[in-house]
Amino acid sequence: MEKKIYLDNAATTKTRPEVVEAMLPYFSDMYGNPSSVYEFAAQNKKAIDEARLIIANALGADNSEVYFTASGTEADNWALIATAEAYEAKGNHIITSKVEHHGILHTCEYLQKRGFEVTYIDVDENGVIKLEQLEKAIRPSTILISIMFANNEIGTIQPIKEIGEIAKKHKVLFHTDAVQAFGQLDINVKDLGIDMLSASAHKLNGPKGIGFLYIRKGIRIRSLIHGGAQERGRRAGTENVPYIVGFGKAVQLAMDTRDERVKKEIELREHLIKRILTEIPYTRLNGHRKNRLPNNTNFSFQFIEGESLLIMLDMKNICASSGSACTSGSLDPSHVLLAIGLPHEIAHGSLRLTLSHENTMDEIDYTVDSIKEVVDKLRKMSPLYEDFVRRR
Amino acid sequence: MEKKIYLDNAATTKTRPEVVEAMLPYFSDMYGNPSSVYEFAAQNKKAIDEARLIIANALGADNSEVYFTASGTEADNWALIATAEAYEAKGNHIITSKVEHHGILHTCEYLQKRGFEVTYIDVDENGVIKLEQLEKAIRPSTILISIMFANNEIGTIQPIKEIGEIAKKHKVLFHTDAVQAFGQLDINVKDLGIDMLSASAHKLNGPKGIGFLYIRKGIRIRSLIHGGAQERGRRAGTENVPYIVGFGKAVQLAMDTRDERVKKEIELREHLIKRILTEIPYTRLNGHRKNRLPNNTNFSFQFIEGESLLIMLDMKNICASSGSACTSGSLDPSHVLLAIGLPHEIAHGSLRLTLSHENTMDEIDYTVDSIKEVVDKLRKMSPLYEDFVRRR
Amino acid sequence: MYTKKVMDHFSNPRNMGEIENPSGVGTVGNAKCGDIMRMYLDIDDDGIIQDVKFKTFGCGAAIATSSIATELVKGKTVQDALKVTNKAVVDALDGLPPVKVHCSLLAEEAIHAALWDYAEKNGIKIEGLEKPKDDIHEEEEDVTESY
């Protein structure tokens, strides 16, 4: 195809033109610092409050429970580090999973260097957290459970309600990284027993560089970024007014269109999965067959390596990903694929295609045709395939 | 005047239309995640590199020494917290000044809670750091000196080169918060012996929510935000491509126009200072008479309080500030004005007017006329003035 | 951040000024904290507040609360003036931002201080009136906590 086919919506999404429209006035016209006294700035404060309310409503939260950050990663760091510091007197143990985003995993490693203890819970072959192992891991010194809402690589949705219940039963705080889930799945923090939740605008057609942390009222938590009294003294730094407004707009649009978007994405997804699995041999679908993000697919093609597959698809104008975007360029195969039990060589040959409502059936068909061709070409080059054929 | 007169450019500035123009394509057209493999994303990586180079050139630094953050505050936090953690084995002592921004001061208080020791150096009546006191404060356990380049409230420029020499002599790292200075003053990090430097785009007609930390090559420093391998593994989170591009553009424009801007601002500033000091009795100029930011003025009007002054000026369409924007709404008078020795009641009656090259002489004259009228009105209401007149 | 009522009283303060030979005058607050209020009362022989004036050094809310407080007590008996609470002041202004509520307390205290002065000068005791505190701010705590 002449046109680019963008199938990497889990990495980032296009900022909707309506969102850009909503942000524009706040750059060169209404540019006042929201913390200022004069009227010119007061309107910006109001704009921030409106965006906060839209987001709070989308979560079933109170608007005073939503704090803007500069990214999903910052929200993840904040939830972990500041909770650890605030509850240090109670205990030094944190529980998370082996399939978290690096925003969680590397923060846990950092906290381990500071003397905190972290237990990494296993997942089953579908990427679902082992609940009994989670409950057993809780100790008197456990202060926080952080389990992602849905996985960014394989799309598996975790049993959040059950985790919330376990956390509540043992009086442990529960944080969830909902960066992939927010905007796609139905989330009510009160119903699900979530104490803290991270999200990021650029995964739902908002701009890159703005996120939020939901912090349930009553939770003691320190600041991560110290300074001015912005965000009610909890997150310092002059407010990014345009992006906050854009985030609000993106969430509003995402909520308004969710049902139709999700319906279309699932339709495309199922078609894609069916064709790939039936038409390309030695291929598996990673992640849970049913409990997965509407827009996520993740395949492993035996005998070939992911990066060369990506580049060849790129030459056919298809944007895709292998593992998470942040780790490409690194030599390690995805920690998520290893956690679900894939051997290294198969993990290396994985491909993530994540859809948006803007994709078409034609694009999907063209993509499958291209993958077939490329996988075939790469297998012909592969010494592993050669050995396999010989052995047969 | 009908038109708004914006005299709060130290709080934030208008994003230049050229900057907005430069950012726009990166929202809905070139929206790829720079960490991705495909060509569509590679152009964004290039755009980031270009912006980084512009900034590096403006500092006399290498482009590999510039790391983007989400704000000046984050850069300040990073410099302090991560240095403290990385050099903990060497010592636990940090030196800063009493007139720093809250981004530094509150981070120091946080570090003190974590067991670090902080010495806060005094300033003289002009706001200039006491160099002998600084040098004497250095101990074998001192790991970092953090002194701002220029003050955000009173505009005083610090003797950065001398501080750099002291730091080098005693083998202590030197960080400077140049959020107000960058773009206004000539800065060469190599000549000045600066090891780390914080800046923020929204103070120089770039967008709010993007900053950078310059980290000299060879400095061991941890991450503040942990996660993906962005910014060469030192600052995690999907890159804010539009703002990075906008920051680059803003810096380029700021550098290209600096001489004329500064010349015009100084002309306006001197006219403003002269009229205020000669026409309004019981008034003083705060900050250094000569070594001050081209666009900064800060006055104390005896017997009146700053907020009511601000609101009355606002009713005359003049946007101004008393103390720093972040602290307005709080009951405390500016820590900077107290540090230069002002008594509380005089500190309370301070007004900061910070100019931009877009201001005109007419605006300045109208502003002075308005201040005269308002100060007069408020003094008539003031019991302090009543007492003063009685006593005379 | 302020209501229309506050802005109105701030920009057109009522009863601003001094009273020569007042029946009572009271000054509260201190410059350190950024607000000082002075109330002058002219009270007739029937104990009715015939006139009231104020002077205030302070923020917009401080000026507005002083102004509305003078309106609330003018024409009232000393006993009724005593019943003008800070809550009444806030309500009369259609509300104040939380950080500014202390200004309404100051206004209440200023009236009390002026009444106390009146009582002392005339050697009478006003039931329910206590000696004003020297510094109303002493008990308040810092409002910002950012770490």
Add this chain to the structure above:
Amino acid sequence: MYTKKVMDHFSNPRNMGEIENPSGVGTVGNAKCGDIMRMYLDIDDDGIIQDVKFKTFGCGAAIATSSIATELVKGKTVQDALKVTNKAVVDALDGLPPVKVHCSLLAEEAIHAALWDYAEKNGIKIEGLEKPKDDIHEEEEDVTESY
């Protein structure tokens, strides 16, 4: 991220395939690390490499380095082939990204492994050629450090 040369060799790899009854064949790397290279050599009685083929499982750089390496050794004597270093491979591709330089090492090793196999089969000793390591990656360290 790749040069034009790399992209050219990646999309149109030279000498891809197998040789029936090769003079020597060598396989290096391992699937765990994500790249495996296999080199087939056809060497005539004068010790000249008449033909060379490769198969590679790996990233774009791995495929391109294999391809260019076959071109660099084809027609050379065994001794000259031995002098084809990983640096020569990188240069011939107009450079590789730093994280991908290990691929060129792998290509060098693959040639050496095939030559070793040839030497063993023929009971000869090739001066300067050492027994290939079992796993070229073992000595490498993690490239990402994010905290």
